[in-house]
Amino acid sequence: MVDETVISKAIIESYFERLKRCLNVDVIVVGAGPSGLTASYYLSESGFNVCLIEKRLSLGGGIWGGGMFFNKIVVQSQALPILDEFGIGYERYDEEHYVLDAIELAGSLIREVAKRVEVLNGVCVEDVVVRDGVEGVVVNWSATFMSGLHVDPLVLRSKVVVDATGHDAVVCRITAKKTKAFEVKGEGGMYADLAEKLVVEKTGEVYPNLYATGMAVASVYGLPRMGPIFGGMLLSGKKVAELIADKLRS
Numbered sequence: 640m641v642d643e644t645v646i647s648k649a650i651i652e653s654y655f656e657r658l659k660r661c662l663n664v665d666v667i668v669v670g671a672g673p674s675g676l677t678a679s680y681y682l683s684e685s686g687f688n689v690c691l692i693e694k695r696l697s698l699g700g701g702i703w704g705g706g707m708f709f710n711k712i713v714v715q716s717q718a719l720p721i722l723d724e725f726g727i728g729y730e731r732y733d734e735e736h737y738v739l740d741a742i743e744l745a746g747s748l749i750r751e752v753a754k755r756v757e758v759l760n761g762v763c764v765e766d767v768v769v770r771d772g773v774e775g776v777v778v779n780w781s782a783t784f785m786s787g788l789h790v791d792p793l794v795l796r797s798k799v800v801v802d803a804t805g806h807d808a809v810v811c812r813i814t815a816k817k818t819k820a821f822e823v824k825g826e827g828g829m830y831a832d833l834a835e836k837l838v839v840e841k842t843g844e845v846y847p848n849l850y851a852t853g854m855a856v857a858s859v860y861g862l863p864r865m866g867p868i869f870g871g872m873l874l875s876g877k878k879v880a881e882l883i884a885d886k887l888r889s
């Protein structure tokens with residue numbers, strides 16, 4: 640016979656063990672869109688403890704809606720090895736453009752990440768811990784913000800924080816404001832070809848121990864936007880994981 644209090648106890652105990660494991664990790668990734676999911680996957684595959692924080696209930700960020708709710712997206716040929724690694728199907732449109740299903744991309748990234756990474760969804764990053772560099776994040780339930788209740792947050796510590804919050808570049812904006820050490824320029828207009836190249840090129844450390852990936856990179860450096868082509872997001876997520884792995888191993 641199932642017992643309601645046992646169900647509650649199992650959930651509470653299991654979740655609190657997860658939360659305790661998230662108190663001190665190698666890497667905190669903020670934002671579970673395509674870049675944050677890809678970064679979390681490759682960091683975990685390299686043997687690092689990763690906590691992925693997402694303010695919404697569902698992971699996937701901007702993947703689900705494809706382009707204007709048409710749930711298909713496009714990637715360029717350089718990103719195909721990443722799709723192959725996740726076993727995601729795609730069709731060749733021409734020699735440079737490949738089209739795939741947004742739902743399959745989101746579902747496959749989420750499935751592989753959820754198996755490897757501690758995910759806290761419904762949790763919002765509202766501040767950073769800054770000493771010599773960024774050393775963690777300040778979090779609260781997303782529902783607390785939505786309700787407007789005055790409840791103090793908690794702190795999760797890490798060696799590195801990744802801003803994968805997309806267009807808003809939330810973690811970089813907060814850090815820029817608190818440290819006055821750099822500026823977040825805000826993204827520019829649409830120019831897909833240039834944006835896809837630059838977003839990968841400029842992916843990296845923005846401030847000591849704070850890295851940016853995906854559209855957060857475009858916002859920090861004032862790069863153009865690219866719309867529903869996602870190769871740059873996947874490649875940026877993989878690149879940031881490689882850069883952080885090099886740093887943490889050195």
Ligand code: 48F
Pocket residue numbers: 669670671672673674675692693694695698699700701702762763764765803804805806807809852853854855864865866867868869872
């Ligand atoms: O926006 P999002 O998908 O960012 P991305 O990985 O990819 C951008 C593309 O989706 C698309 C594009 C390029 O093709 O133009 O827009 O750079 O995912 C960002 C995630 O961060 C979450 C947000 O809910 C979303 O799922 N997020 C934002 N602010 C916070 C946050 C926060 N303060 N705390 C936790 N999560």
